[in-house]
Amino acid sequence: MKNKKLRGLSLQVIPFAEIDKLSISERVKKILGIVLNNKIVIIHGRLRAEEEARLIEDTMALVDHVKNFRGIELAVIEPELSGRGIMTKIRHGLAKKLVGDSEALTVVGPSSIVKEIKKDPRKIELFLG
Amino acid sequence: MLRILKSFSKRMLRGLFKKRESIKIGFYGPPNAGKTSLANKICKDWTGEEIGLVSRIPHETRHVQFKEKVEIKHKGKTLILKLIDTPGIATKIDYEDFLKYGVKKNEAKKRAKEATQGIIESIQWLDDMDAVVIVLDASENPYSQVNITIIGNLVARKIPVLIVANKIDLRKADIDKIGAAFPDYELVGISAKEGTNIEEFYEALFRLAKKI
Numbered sequence: 001m002k003n004k005k006l007r008g009l010s011l012q013v014i015p016f017a018e019i020d021k022l023s024i025s026e027r028v029k030k031i032l033g034i035v036l037n038n039k040i041v042i043i044h045g046r047l048r049a050e051e052e053a054r055l056i057e058d059t060m061a062l063v064d065h066v067k068n069f070r071g072i073e074l075a076v077i078e079p080e081l082s083g084r085g086i087m088t089k090i091r092h093g094l095a096k097k098l099v100g101d102s103e104a105l106t107v108v109g110p111s112s113i114v115k116e117i118k119k120d121p122r123k124i125e126l127f128l129g
Numbered sequence: 130m131l132r133i134l135k136s137f138s139k140r141m142l143r144g145l146f147k148k149r150e151s152i153k154i155g156f157y158g159p160p161n162a163g164k165t166s167l168a169n170k171i172c173k174d175w176t177g178e179e180i181g182l183v184s185r186i187p188h189e190t191r192h193v194q195f196k197e198k199v200e201i202k203h204k205g206k207t208l209i210l211k212l213i214d215t216p217g218i219a220t221k222i223d224y225e226d227f228l229k230y231g232v233k234k235n236e237a238k239k240r241a242k243e244a245t246q247g248i249i250e251s252i253q254w255l256d257d258m259d260a261v262v263i264v265l266d267a268s269e270n271p272y273s274q275v276n277i278t279i280i281g282n283l284v285a286r287k288i289p290v291l292i293v294a295n296k297i298d299l300r301k302a303d304i305d306k307i308g309a310a311f312p313d314y315e316l317v318g319i320s321a322k323e324g325t326n327i328e329e330f331y332e333a334l335f336r337l338a339k340k341i
Binding site: 048049050052053056057059060061063064070071072073074075076111117118119120 | 218219220221222223241242245246248249252253255270272273274275277278281282284285
């Protein structure tokens with residue numbers, strides 16, 4: 001898991017519909033299962049706050065038990081709504097209630113590959129090791 | 130029957146009294162932001178004792194630590210707090226990071242193991258807080274997912290939040306950036322190490338207690 005040189009980069013995109021019906025444990029298990037295979041997960045949507053906390057908890061439990069696994073890098077990219085019209089915000093809120101936060105993207109990668117995710121309101125940068 | 134009623138009313142009264150007596154304030158944030166330094170400053174100011182050790186090596190606090198009955202007086206008002214200092218929350222722990230600080234390999238591995246357990250402990254304690262002070266390093270980028278995750282979890286649990294931008298004595302400190310990242314929360318800039326703006330922090334702490 002702890003590569004000295006990056007030999008390739010593998011991304012796995014998960015549509016939100018694929019994890020929508022799963023329980024918190026199943027979602028987190030699915031994400032971490034992919035990350036443990038040295039892949040970067042891109043979820044079309046975002047996890048709820050308690051799911052993110054659970055992801056961190058389970059990651060720490062794995063760091064303790066899986067040899068050479070050091071943890072994850074995690075970031076969520078959301079559409080910038082400030083400055084947009086009230087109708088856009090209402091539509092976004094409604095869509096969020098109906099199909100989850102599908103305009104957001106969640107990036108989760110093994111920290112041995114994704115060294116750092118730098119984020120500010122306008123951009124997100126992944127620094128790979 | 131009378132004995133059962135007596136014990137029930139005793140427990141009820143004790144429960145009510147306890148709730149009024151002490152407010153549980155948690156100190157949360159990423160590692161090395163100065164949570165223990167701030168908790169120490171408060172404890173020193175009002176009890177004369179510290180809550181825990183501080184270090185330049187990240188994850189110095191690896192277990193939740195408490196200080197009971199910290200009585201704070203400010204402008205004629207009194208707050209009695211139970212201070213709960215938590216280990217910094219992170220998404221990764223690499224024992225090799227500790228080696229850079231001169232920690233020996235075995236000690237670094239032990240520290241990493243304890244740090245992972247400390248993070249789990251911190252998250253599990255979220256439900257027990259009456260209010261939370263989030264301590265951020267004012268010289269670091271605040272747009273980290275860990276900060277957003279902590280705040281999101283507190284909002285979901287309806288726990289009042291105060292954000293503290295610590296280390297404002299550092300040249301790189303940028304309070305405005307922290308304010309811009311979390312515009313919906315009260316923010317106080319301090320230096321726990323130097324004691325800068327501590328009075329302003331205590332005022333904010335009283336306002337936080339009112340939100341409970």
